[in-house]
Amino acid sequence: MDTRRRLKLELRVAAFLLGIIALIPMVVSNDYWLGVLIVSMYFAMVATGWNILAGYTGQFSFAPATFGMLGAYVTGLAGFHFGLPAFAGIPAAVVVSAMIGFLLGRIVLRLHGPYLALTTLAFAEVVRAAISNSMTITRGDLGLNVEAIPVSRVGYYYFFLGALLLVVSMTFALLRSRAGLFLQAIRDDEIAASSRGVNVVTWKVVAFTLSAAIGGLAGALYAHFAQLISPELGLLSQSGMIVSMVVIGGMGSLVGPLAGAFLVYYLSEFLRDAGGYQHIVFALLVIIFARFFREGLWGFTRALTPVTAMPSGTAAAANSKSDGDRSISTARVVLPDASTSSPILGVETLSKSFGGLQAVKSVSFDVAEGEIVGLIGPNGSGKTTLLNILSGHYRADTGIVRLDGQAVQNARTNELAGKGLLRMFQLTRIFRRMSAFDNLMVAGRALGLDEGEAQRRANALLQDLGLTGVAHLDAGRLSGGQAKLVEFGCCFIVPPRVVLLDEPFAAIHPTIKDVMAKFILKRNALGQTFVIVSHDMPIIAELCTTAVCMNAGEVIAAGKTRDVLSNPLVIESYLGEEHDRTTHS
Amino acid sequence: MLVADLVINGLIIGFLYALMAIGLSLIFGVLRIVNFAHGEFYMVGAYAYSLITLSSGISPWFALPLAFLAGSLVGLVSERLLVRPLYAGYANWGFMRDEYAVIVTFGLSLLLISLADKIIGPFSYRGPTLLPPSRIELGPFLLNGNRLLAAALGIAILAIAVGFVRYSYWGKQIQAVAQNRLGASLAGANVNVVSSLVFAISGGLAALAGALLAPFIAATPDVGLFPAVKSYVIVVLGGLGSIPGSIVASLLLGVVESLAAVYISYDYRDTFGLVVLILVLLFRPQGLFGQKGREV
Known part of the structure; x- marks a missing residue:
């Protein structure tokens, strides 16, 4: 299915979920359960940020909780040492987290493969060790007291909900723009993405910075809610919780991290009471979902939508005539x-x-x-x-x-x-988890076409190449020849000067x-x-x-x-x- | 004199880091995945050594091979259940494999930590030393005898492991699979056995590192975290998949940490590795010994 159509459906479901969450305080007045939901919203924000990076861009950072912790400490320390109030501390936390994310991203994201995961894991542990050892500044493991915001628990609740709404709509806007196409193209094949004109490093850094900023925002809000923060916020098990929320909910979807965050956090409270099995259960669920249900719970709903049958290559010949x-x-x-x-x-x-x-x-x-x-x-x-x-x-x-x-x-x-100057590879390089149409859209938008023009030309090209019947299938499901035609077509969406074709x-x-x-x-x-x-x-x-x-x-x-x-x-x-x-x- | 003292102590810890790092490097070299549960193999070794000696009273010398066996066993089972789907009959996993490997080994890490926490409990267990406490004079230097012994054993085990991979029949199969999995299988190498073997060796070496350090760093559920983070820094420094690179980077990190802990700050001793890592990534992204690979 095309990114656009998929995203629209996901937005509806996400809006429905958020609507239900907005209504809950009308029926639940228990402070404990409202608190559980507020913390779930913290996790939902961080998980949404991590999903932009891991789910959509394919870049695995193991430091989502670390950026939450950084945000919490920025506003906490600014208040503790300089008396900065929350309304200034929270934006400062967003900016500082984004800057740290940007710098780290610039260094690490030039590299491919597992370097990001390795370096962010080292970063997470080192930052946590630094905070817990800087007794004089951060009060180390004793924890830091943070000013409360003078509102009731329900006030906090809607404060968090507003922030979550902001994060989800920003993410939606990002994914709906050309960035959404580029990030997914990078996830599926970095080399092909750069060949279509996508500036891979820049867009990866954008995703990383944004994800860090969202973590910073969530962490800063959390600090003012909990009023006591400690380096435990950045524990690897916290990042593990966020990863499990996204993997269980469904990676690379707008709904997945939201549903995953509420479900996993609620379940973890339940399992904690039932004997502290929560970490074992989530670790097992991560493994089971990664192994057998790679699209998470949200993937189950996708599996229900029918797939149009794949026409054979003869359609291509008929069309070309x-x-x-x-x-x-x-x-x-x-x-x-x-x-x-x-x-x-x-x-x-x-x-x-x-x-x-x-x-x-x-x-x-x-x-x-x-x-x-x-x-x-x-x-x-x-x-x-x-x-x-x-x-x-x-x-x-x-x-x-x-x-x-x-x-x-x-x-x-x-x-x-x-x-x-465009090129086609000997071994076909296409974006396998995007539709054939979106494959062409990536090339069109990367080379500067606007949305409507890119759509028009993509459709015309699909027609010319006899791919109209399979335009909206994921490119990974196409036959070898059709996939080659898609890659071939990408060279022509903007009239090229020189086309290099390898075999x-x-x-x-x-x-x-x-x-x-x-x-x-x-x-x-x-x-x-x-x-x-x-x-x-x-x-x-x-x-x-x-x-x-x-x-x-x-x-x-x-x-x-x-x-x-x-x-x-x-x-x-x-x-x-x-x-x-x-x-x- | 202090500098020389610190360098020697840095080298001692460096050889134990190397035991961790070469296992990680071996798995990456052969299977092209990073095992994020590597620290938990270390944890298994530390617990096996401490608990066996503390509960049964057998000589710690017998507990060392048992720790190796425990680590290998966990490595073997992990490979068989979680890693094998990556290459056994899942042809269309090509574009998913990195994601799967990262998530599944990270999940395994969380699982092993939480299982240890649940079954053994959050208390720490410090294993007995191999020798009675002693100081050894080595020229002008006065060294802790047990640490020196641990390093010496580490060097011996490293030599055996490297020799095995270089020269033995199975080691040659490992090298063949590392170079070209499909080619090696066509030439008759049993790629599945080789993959299991690599995980078993890697798990065993990490467990031995945990056992050798158990008298100094008590076993807890998350004791493997820092050694693992250090081996991630080391393998990136040394170039992913390069065993000589890993060994040199381990020694380098050991020495840098040892010097910086005294001359810069003891509290931040664990952060210097990251600083070195970032400097290397800025100026030599393929690592100190890695080669720039062909990408297209």
């Missing part, structure tokens, strides 16, 4: 004369080695605007490495890459995408291959430039005006495709005959 059989020869006529136009992409003496292996050796060639260049060569000849340098995934050791005359060898992948025709059905080939010619007729890596010689001969052949990291032939394919060196390199290496250096 309808958009006019522009013949190959007419498309070629429009081609600008390659020899006279200035190069759109220039590669000068580019080299790259991995340890002792020199994958690309001093490669130079030009691509004229409007050309379709075939990049061929045996396996291991350096084609993909070259493409990775051109698309900004690798830094070249030496050499220059020019796009429209501008040196871009040090530009990042998302900057290159912004300049119109686009490998392992796909001929009808889909045909759809792609026709589409390439159609777009080429509009002046778009292509560099295609392929081992499929007939299609290279059919599509490409010029070709570059690499072997062992070097360009051994370049020029008109026909000439390159009949070049004896090229034939030798493919057939593997013995030949004297000095002849072509």
Whole structure:
């Protein structure tokens, strides 16, 4: 289902839940139970913040409770040492937590994989140790007294509810904007996200900072409610509680953390009375949900919504016929004369080695605007490495890459995408937990289209590529060929300058291959430039005006495709005959 | 003289950190996951050693191998029940595996801590020392004999573990699976046995670290937390998956902590590791010994 539609449904359910919570004080006047609900709302806020980071962006921080503790101590210390009142202390807590989150995020989020989880866990324990050891400032484990806000318990209740409402609506607004698309794209595949033009590090830092700010707000409110805070607020078991709320409620949904927080906290009060089994039960539930019900309780409701059947690849072929059989020869006529136009992409003496292996050796060639260049060569000849340098995934050791005359060898992948250089990977990279339509929306919004325009173009592209029938399925459920078409389509939502295609025709059905080939010619007729890596010689001969052949990291032939394919060196390199290496250096 | 004294004490604790860290590194190297329950393997070892010696009165020398066995057993069961789904017949887990591994091992950590708290209780148990209290003069230095012995045992165990992975038949299979899981299975390596073995070794080593330190740091349900946090710092410093890197980073952390505790502040001794970690991440994100991998 599309992010948008899913989010709308979740907002309704979340509003319903919050509505019920707003009515509870009308029937419950018991201070104890109101207190339980207030603490649940603290947890619901922190859990919502953590869910933005872990559930939507895929970045696992183990310090959600730590930011709550930081917020509590900021307002607590400001009041204790400087007499700052709550209405100033709470905003200060939000700002300080956000700043600490921003700094930590800037350092850690440049890295992939488990570094964030490792570093935040170390951060959580170290901050807690620092607070409990700074006796003179924080009063350590004795705890710090915090001023109460002069309201009744019901007053606190609606105060917390207001804050929770603010947090939930801010989260909704964030997810509804382009940020929602980008964060989920990062979660599913960081490398693909940057290739579509998403600034991965910046958006991860945004998510982290926001999550820290929400933690700070919740913690500061909690401090004024509890009136006594201690480093125990940042215990790992507290973070574990928050993780279990989100995992049990449902990660990556607006409702999950809310439902999870109330359910888990209520249950934990109950289990505490029943003999202190709460931690064991929640740890077990986390494991069981992670293992068997990965979408949590909210996922059960999603499982009930029907999934439209998946049409087969023939729909693609039928659709492609309808958009006019522009013949190959007419498309070629429009081609600008390659020899006279200035190069759109220039590669000068580019080299790259991995340890002792020199994958690309001093490669130079030009691509004229409007050309379709075939990049061929045996396996291991350096084609993909070259493409990775051109698309900004690798830094070249030496050499220059020019796009429209501008040196871009040090530009990042998302900057290159912004300049119109897009790429498709050999092993399909798509956002598997987003619909095909949303996959295209990510590319469109990242490249600066507004909502309506991106939608219009995404729909048009899906139509062109014969994917309309599966547009709203999660891309992970598509067939290999359909997934490839989705990734292919992402390169065209904004008219590209140069498209780099790595083995686009490998392992796909001929009808889909045909759809792609026709589409390439159609777009080429509009002046778009292509560099295609392929081992499929007939299609290279059919599509490409010029070709570059690499072997062992070097360009051994370049020029008109026909000439390159009949070049004896090229034939030798493919057939593997013995030949004297000095002849072509 | 004080500096040299502190460095030696730092190295002693560093070798025990290394016992923790190489197990973590081994699991990451072979299975590409970080085990967030690693500290609880340490806790199991600390309890096994202390409780066995305190309740049965057998020699602590016999309790050491028993602690190793207890840690291996917990490691083995964890791998079998929770980690194996990651690679046994769940082909479409590719894009979920990091999330699953993080959550499930974190859940395991919480579970083991709360089980220990419920079954054994929140009281601390300090294990007996291996030797009667003694001071050993090593040239101009006066060292606590039991700490020195723990470090010496740590070095011996490290040497055995590294030698096993490097040179033994099973160690070579571990290396093969670490390089290419599918390739190793096609070449006849039993990847499931190797994965279990890696978890058993890792759990056993962490438990031994817990046992060796039990006379100095009493066993409690959450005793594994700080050693675990330190081994996370160490493996990131040393480069995830690099065993030599882990050992060097362990010694480095031990020495830095020992010096900083005296020259900067004793109260904040546990925070210096994080400072070092952040500096390294800023200037050398792949760790001191890690290599920048191919990502695309």
